[in-house]
Amino acid sequence: MIHKKILIVDDEKSIVLAIDSILSARGYNTQKAYDGKKGLEIAKEFKPDLILLDVMMPFIDGFEFSSLIRNDKALEDTKIIFITAKGEINDKKDGYSKGGDDYIVKPFSTEKLLSRINFLLDA
Amino acid sequence: MKTIGKTKLIVVALFFFFLFNFPFIGLIDTVLIFGHIPFIYIYFYTLSLLLILIIRYIINHDKK
C-alpha cells in the first residue's frame, strides 16, 4: 500500500498533535504546519493527497489558503477538508464553493475524522 | 509607480531661480553681446533647454 500523504494546517498545537498522532498510527504520511504561510510552503514541496485545514488562522485563513491551492496546477488533485468551529460554513455546498471538498465541525470523534478522510482518498 | 521625487524638483527650481537672478544675471550683463547676439538671449535659451532635459530626466527616472 502506498502511504497517502496528508498535511495538517492548524494554529492550535493540541489539535495538530492529536490529529497527527491518529493519522500516523494509521500509516498515513503526515506533515504539520502551524500557520498558513508555512502550510503553503510545505504543500508545494510535499504535494499532499489531502489537506486538513483550520478555517480560523492568523495571517492567511483557511479560505484564502484553499483558493491559493486551487490556483496551483501542481496541486490539482489535492483534496481539502476544512476544520471549522461552526458558523463559518453553512453546508457542504457552501464549503465546496469555498474550495473545500468536505468540512468537519469541532468537536469531532476520531472515527468521524477517519471516515471522512477514507471516503475522500478512496474515491 | 513610485511618486516623483519632490525634493529633487524643489532643489532644481531653487537652483534655476538662483541662475536667473543676481549675481549671475549681473555677470551676463558684463558680456552683453556674443557674436552679434545678445548674450542674455543665449543664456536664457541654454538654461531653459537644460531645464527641460532635467525635468524629463527626473520624471522618467522616478517613474520607473
Add this chain to the structure above:
Amino acid sequence: MISLWLIIPICIVYLALLFGIAYYGDKRSTKKSLINNHFVYALSLTTYFTAWSFYGNVGKVATSGISFITTYIGPVILAPLWVILFKKIIRVCKREKISSISDFIATRYGKDKFLGNLITIMVFIFIIPYISIQLKAISTSFHILIDSPVQNSVSNKIPLFVAIIMSLFVILFGTRNTRSEQVNEGMVSVIAFEAIFKLIAFIIVGVYVTYFIFNGFGDVFSKATAKDILGPVANIQDSLEGGYWDWFSLIILSFFVFMLLPRQFHLIALENKNEEHVDKASWVFLLYLLAMTLFVVPIAIAGKLYFFDTSFSADSYVLRFPIDRGNNLLATLVFLGGFSAATGMIIVETIAISKMLSDNIFIPFILNHLKTFSTSKIQKVISFCKRISIPIVLLSAYTYTEIIGEGSTLVETGLISFVGIAQLAPSFFGGLFWKKANKTGTISGIIVGFFIWSYTLLFPAFIQSGLIDSLSILSNGPFSISLLKPYALLGLEDLNPISHGFFWSITLNIFFYIIGSVFTIPKGIEIQQANKFIDIKDPNEYRFRNRYQKVYFYQLYELIIKFIGSKNTNMYVDQYDKKYQKKYRNNDILEIHFVDYMENILSDYIGNISARIAISKLLNEEPLSRKELIEILEETKDAITHSKALTVKSDELKRIQKTLLESNEKLKEIDQIKDEFILTISHELRTPITSIRLLSEMLYHEPALYEDQKHVFLKTIIQESERLSDLIDDTLLQEKLELGQLNWEFEDYFVHEIISNAVNAVSPISKDTGIVIRNHFSHNNTLIHADKTHLERVLINIFINAIKFYDPEKDTHKIEISSIIDSHTITICIEDNGIGIAKEDHEKIFNTFVQIQHEKQKNKPKGSGLGLSIAKKIVAHHKGILSVESEINVYTKFLITLPFKN
C-alpha cells in the same frame, strides 16, 4: 492694405471654424475624448500668451529692452514644480468641488462667504482691464490691417462685436457642465487649436522678417550693432529703472501669477482630464514658451531698423512688416494669430470670472431674496445667473475699453493686473502648505495688499489717463507729503512703478497675513479645511491594500449594484473581462487589480472618497471615522442638489441625517460585538474539547503507545482542560461583572499583603520557567479598601501574562514590582522585560477576546482573551485605574492605581 469686405468674411469663417471645433470637441467627449492627452493640457495652458505676448512683447523690447523676458522666466522656474503644485491643486479641487480661484481660497479658509465675495470683486477689478486690452488689441490690429485711421462706422464697433460673439461662444461651450469636475471639452479643444495657430503665425512672421526681409539672425544683430541699437536692448541694468531689483521682483511676480490668473487656475485645475498629464505637460509647455519667444527680439530690432523713420507704435511691428511688404496673405495670418491669442484669453478668463460672479454673488443674492422655493424655479434662476454673468463680464470689459482704454500700452495694463492678482499669492500658497494660516490673516493681508495696489498702481494709472486731474500728487505726494508719493512710498525711489507697487503690496500683504494668522484663533471649520487641503493624499496611496484580506466577487458585486444598478455593473464586469481576459464568478476571490478597477468606476458615480470608504469597509481596511462620515454626507449632499448654493438650505436635513447615520452605526457596532462574542466563545470552547476528545480516544483505543507519547498526550489533555475551565470561569466572571451580579466582599487590607499573596501563588510557575520576581514594594502598612480575592486575581493575571510572554531572546527574565504614592492614591507597578506590546495595541488588550499576535509568540498556549478585560473592570470597581506602558521587545509595565485609606 486689405479690403474691409474681404477681411470680414475671413473673420466669420475663422469664427465658424472655432465654433465647429468646439461643437465637435463636445460631441467627441462622450466617445473618444479629443483632449485626453498631455499635449492638449500643455497647449491649453498657453493662454498665458495673450495678445500682449503676441504684439506687446515686440513693443516692449523695442522701447525698453530685454526685460520682457522676466514674464517668462517666472513660468520657467515654476516648471519643475508643476508636478508638486498642480497635482496637489487638481486633487484638492476635485475633492472639494472647487469652481474657481476665489472658491479655492474661500473654501480653504473655512468656506467663508465674505472672503469669496471679496476675492471675486477684487479679481473682477484686476481682470476687466486685462480683458479690455485684448479687445483693444483686436480692434487696433484690425484697423492697421484695413489701414483706416478714420473711424469707420463698421470697424469702430469691432470690440463690441467680438464681445458679443465671445459671450455667445462661452454661453454655448463654457457653461454646459454644472458639476465642477467635468471638463468643457469643446472649449479646451478650441483653446488648444488657437494655441497652435498663434504659435505658427508668430513663427512664420518671425522667419519672414528675419530670413526674408533680413538675412538671418546674424544680419539683424550685426546691423543693429552698427547702429548702436543692440547694446541698450541687451543690457538688463539699462532696460529697467530699478536694475536687478526690478528684474528680481518681476520674475517673482510672473512666478506667482502664472497659477493665480483666473484663466490659468481654471485650465490647470478644473479643465484637467487626468493628473498624470501634468508630468509631461510641464516640459512640453516650456518648449512652447521657448518657441513663442524666439523671434521676439529679432522682430523688435528689425522693426527699429526698418521703421526708424516712421511713427508706428512698436506694438504693431509684427503686423506692419507683412503689410508694408504688401504680403496680404501673411498679414491676414498674423492678424488671425493675434486674434487667436486674444480670444483664447478672453474665452477662458470670461468663463472663470463669470463663474465666480454667479456662484459667489448673483446666485446667493437671488436665493436669499426669493420668496418661493420650487425646484424648477431655482434651477431656472441658477442657469439664468450663470448665463447672464457672461455678457456682464464682457460688456464691462468693452465699456472699460471705450472709457479708459486709450493711453496705456498692452504691457503696462497687463502688469498692473498681474500685481493685483499676485495679492492672492500669500493666501494661496500659504494655504497649501501652512496649517496655521487662517481666515483673519488672509482677509487682512488681501485687503491691505489691495489697498496698496490701488494707491500705488491703479490711482496713478487713473491720473495718467486723465480721469483724475491731480498730477501734483504724483510728483509731490498727497498734501505735499513726499513720503506718501504713490510711486515712491516711504522714499523708496529708483524702482519702476510696477516693481515698486508689487514690493509694497506683497510685503505688507504677507506681513498682515502672517501676523493675522499667528495671533488669532481659527474656528473649527478653518482647521478642518486646512487639514483637508494640506494633507490631501496621492490617490495612489488609497490603492494600498492589505494583501492578506480577501474579497469574494459576490460581496463586491452586491456592493456595486447598490450604487450603480445591476445593468451597469454587469456591463463593467464584462468590459473588464474583455480587457484583461478575466471573468470573475460568484465565489472567486478577487485580485486587487479588479477591486481597484471597480473602485475607480464607483468613484465616477459617488465621488472618490465615498467610493474609497465603501470599498475599504468591504475589505475591513479601516473603520469609518467620524470625519469620513461627514465627508460622505457632504458628497451625497452635493450629488443630490448639484449646486452649492442650494445646499445652504439643507442644513437642517443634513444634521438629522448625520445623527441618524451615527446612531445606526453605533447600533450595528454593538450588535456585531455581541455576535462576535458568541462566535468566539463557541470557537474557543470547541477547540480544547476537540483535542481532549481526540487524544483521549487515542489513549483508549491504542494500547500500544510509547510511554513518552502517552505522557505528552496526557499533559496536553491536562493543559487543554485547564484552558477550558479557565475559559468557562472567565466567561462567567465576565458576564457577572457585566450584569453587576458579582459578589464583592470589601474589607481593609494592607497592599503589601495582597501583593505577596499573589507573588506566592505564581512563584511555582515562575520558578519552572526561570523568571525572577523581585518585589521592591516599599509602602508597607498602606491600607486599602478592597476585595482580596478579586484584586489578587488581577495581580496573578498580570504576573501570568508576564511569565507567558517572556522574551526568549533575552538572557534574564524578570518581573519587578515597585510602588509610587501620592496624597490619595497608591500605584503598584509591575514591570517585565518581555516581548512588549505595540503602541497601537495598548488600548486593545483591555477589550474582550483580544489576543495580540506576536511573531515570537506563535506557538504558545492560548488564554481566554478575557483576563485583562476582567482585570480592568475589577480595578475600576475599586475606584482605581489599570493602565499599561510598553515598548515592543523592551518592556511591559502595568500600573494599578488605587485610592488608599488614611
